Amino acid sequence: MKEKKEKANLVDDLSRKVLAEARAGGLTISCAESCTGGLLAGAITDIAGSSDVFAGGVISYSNRSKSMVLKVPKELIREHGAVSEECALAMARGAMDLFESDVACSVTGIAGPGGATPGKPVGLVWFALVSRSGGKTFAEFFKGNRRAIREMAVVFALTEMVAALKRARGVGHAG
Template identity: 50%
Template sequence: MTDLAPLFDDAAALVTRCAQRGLMIATAESCTGGLIAGVLTEVPGSSAVLDRGFVTYSNEAKMEMIGVPGALIETHGAVSREVALAMAEGALAASRADLAVAVTGIAGPGGGSPDKPVGLVHFGIARKGQPTQHVEERFGPEESRGAIRLATVRRALAALSNFIDP
């Protein structure tokens, strides 16, 4: 079980900043399985900021819920820059949100390969009217599954925070 308590302050700061600016957030989560939305909803008043969260763990969910093209997944793999960007843009399009963050990665302990090792996470960050951004992180493969997921949530909150003021 991933302990989200160390992220409560970051989540509260993000919720406050978004509320002050009238911004809503959507999440599209694969490797975190809803933890980003979960930590945001720990904050009182987050209902004014979090529009919805999509847990798109399977490829089918990515395609059906947020419109990620199947050909994109076939060509690049679910854990890729291209899919992370499509996930963020799809979450934005399928919601009332102004900002969206998407994460897809390999939390381990298995499932990695030389090209896509355990700890690899791709982030997509979208905002209406702005180019979608990509961030790639390679959290240590020696980290536990929980540590990789926690680091992913931390990085996602920071990415959203950096995208609030263009």
Template identity: 50%
Template structure:
């Protein structure tokens, strides 16, 4: 992994915020393929905050590891708000974390469509207290690497929002 120093700094700040709140964190990643967890665990001492990470790149993994219903994926597609929410909620159920963040999207360069273009990414963030947030971002065709890095930053922002709300 080629590290982005700004993301490492952002990860360190997020870990401290979670630590201060006494919250463990889980990740459920599709298009980022573990980058969110990778940036978090780049920081020494992250094991007191990072509870676990799920890389659920395939639909089967989303179903088997996170309990995302096959019917939900069939109805909305893997890259959708309902699936992002279900991924985050599933990560809460399948972990001991207080907050879970999820990401599913089209990083490109192929795989996009008129309805779901390259750069479309859905984020979910669930709390063990029952709150679930969602964000949709359309990063455009920045290139696969840039879309994935932008997704990591957005996921960190969403966790920070959840910390403020809970």
């Protein structure tokens, strides 16, 4: 129970930092999620008053929704797969365009227990953070059950969002 509360506090603290950094920079944020299924947007919107900077989020769980809602080219998904750097980048750009936000984050991965393919094991998660001036991608490998992988992905995404928002307003990388 204590570990669960500590995780909840960490997610809450990181979400507050994301919102504080966005407010300090006068920036709006959005997200596109696949394997986290709305947990990232949920963490951010759990904080009262988040609507002043959180423009919105999309759960694009299927390849079809990635293409239809986020405008990820079907050819890109066919060529690289939904769990890829290219798809993560296209998802984040799609969210930024859809919500007209300043910064967007995307998460796409394999939370398991099934779904692994050669070269793409359970626990592989791709992230992208984009702004009008460019983008950054990350591949992480998390170990654990489905819930643990999804929770670790949210913590990683929030941590990188704080760093990206600091960079966007010229503060430097978060330590």
